[in-house]
Amino acid sequence: MDELNKKPKKVLLVEDDDSLASVYLTRFEAEGFVVKRVPNGEEALAATLEFHPDIILLDVMMPKVSGFDVLDILRNTPETANVQIVMLTALSQESDKERAKELGVDDYLVKSQVVIADVVERVKARLGL
Secondary structure, eight states: OOHHHHSOOEEEEEOSOHHHHHHHHHHHHHTTOEEEEESSHHHHHHHHHHHOOSEEEEOSSOSSSOHHHHHHHHHTSTTTTTSEEEEEESOOOHHHHHHHHHTTOSEEEEGGGOOHHHHHHHHHHHTTO
16 A cells, blocks of 8 residues: 555544534544544635545534535635535435535435444545545
């Protein structure tokens, strides 16, 4: 394996629920990821440019800027257009999934339908791990 593949992958976790965020943070760090967590969409935009994540786990319903808006902005910003983005949300409506797809999401997971191990596996699969 070359040196490039040994570098830990970076996950940006955008989640306003502190207890949920800490569970995800702990699990991803245990899996060898470098994780940065921000509580809202506004900070997510700044963190994406500073932290250069390999993948973003993005909640939809957040204070200030919604996950849909964050997704839209990231996809329309040249520096962040190709970052992998996985929505992790309570919104299970088909219309929400469609909207996320139209905005260019890479994957869409509904919190009530997945356990943390599923999320970790999806992230690893997306990053080719």
